[in-house]
Amino acid sequence: MTPPRRQRREPAPEPPKPQEGEGKVSNPERIYVVAGPDGERAELDLVTLIVARAADPPPSASPEQAALLRLCAAPLSVAELSAYLSLPFSAMGVLVTELLAADLVTARSPIVRQALPDRSLLEAVMNGLQRL
Numbered sequence: 001m002t003p004p005r006r007q008r009r010e011p012a013p014e015p016p017k018p019q020e021g022e023g024k025v026s027n028p029e030r031i032y033v034v035a036g037p038d039g040e041r042a043e044l045d046l047v048t049l050i051v052a053r054a055a056d057p058p059p060s061a062s063p064e065q066a067a068l069l070r071l072c073a074a075p076l077s078v079a080e081l082s083a084y085l086s087l088p089f090s091a092m093g094v095l096v097t098e099l100l101a102a103d104l105v106t107a108r109s110p111i112v113r114q115a116l117p118d119r120s121l122l123e124a125v126m127n128g129l130q131r132l
Helices: 063-071 078-085 089-101 119-131
Strands: 049-052 105-108
Touching: 049 063, 063 078, 063 089, 078 089, 089 105
Parallel strands: none
Antiparallel strands: 049 105
16 A cells, blocks of 8 residues: 655745736724823723613714623622623723724622621521411
8 A cells, every 4th residue: 555645835925016006905903092182081990890771883873882781781700701792801992992982881899798697587586487
């Protein structure tokens, strides 16, 4: 039995170089602007909850803003949004700030529960269970 023969690969031919004035490569369009004209941002933590005010994003929203608005139908933290959209926290801060300025979302701090439950509530539950 003879081993299979390898075919030699020819190097790919180089494309012809464009002449002056032809095929001018322009700068790619920036996908997202990192900061607004004033550069101010909202005070956000990783645990700040974001909720969308409307069910559907406006037609003028960028793809990132539309995705964020669709995710925020229920309250989500900035950290969760950052993970779902695969964007760093700094970019999420800019996105959320723009949406807050446009009044499309609301931001609120998370609800902090008490460390210890109310003693009277526990006693009422225990008395109710003993009566059963």
